[in-house]
Amino acid sequence: MAKLYKIRSNEAALISQRMADVALKHNSDVLANAYARTSVKLENLHAPFAEQLTDLDMKIIRTFVANYMQANG
Numbered sequence: 358m359a360k361l362y363k364i365r366s367n368e369a370a371l372i373s374q375r376m377a378d379v380a381l382k383h384n385s386d387v388l389a390n391a392y393a394r395t396s397v398k399l400e401n402l403h404a405p406f407a408e409q410l411t412d413l414d415m416k417i418i419r420t421f422v423a424n425y426m427q428a429n430g
Contacts (some may be wrong), residue, residue, distance in 0.1 A: 364399070364402060364418075366402070366403050369399045369400070369402045369403070370399075370400070371426075372396075372399055372418065372421070372422065372426065373396045373397075373399035373400040374396075375421075375425060375426060376392045376393075376395060376396040376399065376421055376425075377392070377393065377396040379392055379421075379425055380392035380393040380396060391417050392417070392421065395414050395417045395418060395421075398410060398414060399418070
């Protein structure tokens, strides 16, 4: 089970949407599937009975944010 990480609803929604967009167009099926699966978990993060994020999910999120969510200037 992942440690408790504080991801606010607005952050989760933004990351989830961008992750889903990237998953649709990604060349690697493995990464596309990982992004799609994690995107769904993020989308439902603060809903009752939501599937909890695992350590692997958190690594995927951190890597995704570092590679796709960096501010451009």
